[in-house]
Amino acid sequence: MSANTYLQVSELDFDEIRTNLKTYLSSQDQFKDYSFEGSAMAVLLDVLAYNTHYNAYYLNMVGNEMFLDTAQQRDSVVSRAKELGYTPVSSVGAQAEVSLTISGVDSTVTQITIPKNAKFTTTFDDVTYTYVNPAAKNIAATSVGVFTGSLTIKEGEPLAHSWTVSASNPVRYILPNAGVDTTSVTVTVQESSSDSTVVEFYRASNITQIYSTSPIYFVEEAADKKYEIIFGSGSLGKSLKAGNIVKVDYLVNNGEETNGADSFSVDSLDIGTAYSSATITSVSSSALGGRPQETVESIKFQAPRNYQTQNRAVIASDYERILLSENPDLQSVIAFGGEQATPAVFGKVYIAVKPFGERFATQNRKQSIKTSIVDRTPLAVDPVIIDADYTYIIPTITTYYDVTKSSLNDSAVAANVRAAITTFSTTNLGRFGNKLRFSRFVRSLDDTSDGYVLNNDATIKIEKRVTPNLNVAELVSLRFNNAIRPGSMGSSEFTYNGFSAFLGDDGLGTISIFRYSDSKERVNIIPVAGTVDYVTGIVTIENFLPSAFSDLELRINVSPENLDIIPIREQILLLNSPDAIINVVGEQT
Secondary structure: OHHHHHOOOOOOOHHHHHHHHHHHHHOOHHHOOOOOOOOHHHHHHHHHHHHHHHHHHHHHHHHHHOOOOOOOOHHHHHHHHHHOOOOOOOOEOOEEEEEEEEEOOOOOOOEEEEOOOOEEEEEEOOEEEEEEOOOOEEEEEEEOOEEEEEEEEEEOEEEEEEEEOOOOOOOOEEOOOOOEEEEEEEEEEEOOOOOOOEEEEEEOOOHHHOOOOOOEEEEEEOHHHOEEEEEOOOOOOOOOOOOOEEEEEEEEOOHHHHOOOOOOEEEEOOOOOOOOEEEEEEEEEEEEOOEOOOOHHHHHHHHHHHHHHOOOOOOHHHHHHHHHHHOOOEEEEEEEEHHHOOOOOOOEEEEEEEEOOOOOOOHHHHHHHHHHHHOOOOOOOEEEEEEOEEEEEEEEEEEEEEOOOOOOOHHHHHHHHHHHHHHHHHHHOOOOOOOEOHHHHHHHHHOOOOOOEEEEEEEEEEEEEEOOOOOOOEEEEEEOOOOEOOOOOEEOOEEEOOEEEEEEEOOOOEEEEEEEOOOOOEEEEEEEEEEEEOOOOEEEEEEEOOOEEOOOOEEEEEOEOOOOEOOOOOEEEEEOHHHOEEEEEEEOO
16 A cells, blocks of 8 residues: 555656656566666556556547537537527628619519529629529519519528438438528428428527427537527427428528629529510629638637527627627627617617628618517617717828838838738727727837838828718718817818818817818808817707718818727727828938
């Protein structure tokens, strides 16, 4: 028993394990004064140490995979997330809004139906991708034999898979393809091969509304990034019977690969009648919203927070977590109570959403988001989906660089700085709650090169963009939500009372509409057109009625008192590199 005092089990390194084995054997009477080096015993010690180290490493890895925080394998992370009731978000194909025109249809036809999964194609980066019409749509005739209508098309190849239910040989309903878009899945169950009765099953979203006869299914991620369809047990959802034929239709997509595609053509279209041509006549919204399958890091972050919501929306973070997990096309979401709004509105919760690649969600999309969340809100609370409020940051930068350390000319240096602005904006801004830390911004510009940039001087303006009414005078109210430097207001050009006009403030809180004389002096057209609160950053323009404006939107900019810009509630900061003013100065050091 005394030999047990030589047992050491806390070390896991190979060399330490081997040393402990040698120490233990040396303590035995049979091996006293025995040389463990340069003999067959040395090989046996190596084998024992290797086996012990191997098993210790293996058990350590197995232990890690048992917990969400330490798991590394995707299947392990998904399994742990499943215990928390979380299903990882699948990849989603990009969507585009197009106008489809069909000509040469019989004059007696007044309405046609674009069938589900009608195929369209786009070539993007020299690769051809398939887009489909995800749901059938009716289009009325716009003239004799001509039909024109808007259509939402989605990237993905339509596929189908079927199984026959067997009690003696149960199967798992695993979709065999990678890249499945789970939002496109439709499930139907035929009674049997001899009975063509078909029942459509719907994806379960709220188990409190599921009964024993409810035709529902659940979706879970299986091994190797594939997805599995789970049916009810007979108590929670309708169960399947032997002989039932399960058919699943779905899209296999390429995620974000076609974001930005804006040229489409008709591939195949069967409208049930003859026609001479079918063309995409315009693209009102290029392809956006495509995204890859949820990453392991995202699953680890989302799963425990999704568990906290328990499929109900009570506090603000509940709304944010639910909508982000269920709507992969949304990049950012923020929710706040109506009591925090300006003015306060009690009994409402405001939810601002920002889709991927777009500034605003369509009205139909906002309505669908509200419909998905309304049955999980408290009875007395009305959810309201609102747009993000964008504040644009316009930097003016002077970059000093050492011409002896770089072969680049001024234009190339400016291009690098502009690229750095884009990178900083993508990484640090563009979402609700993201702040502009000015010192970090300038530091990112200093780090854009291999040492040839000496320093950067930068100033910023903050800008709001509006589309004024050209027919009716109206109140324009802008909230910068940051203190404004008096006398710094400016605007893009617009036409007012027949003059090329601009907006400006006098430094005392009064806004005027003015023009420039031939001698470049300011001449007021409307001396008192509105007010500006320099402390709160609220700009108000009364009875504003321009007859035209020079850009797509009227731009109104100010200089902030503080260079750190802090957004509130639905405000999002955007740093647009094309609008940046960049000056480059070459020096020799």
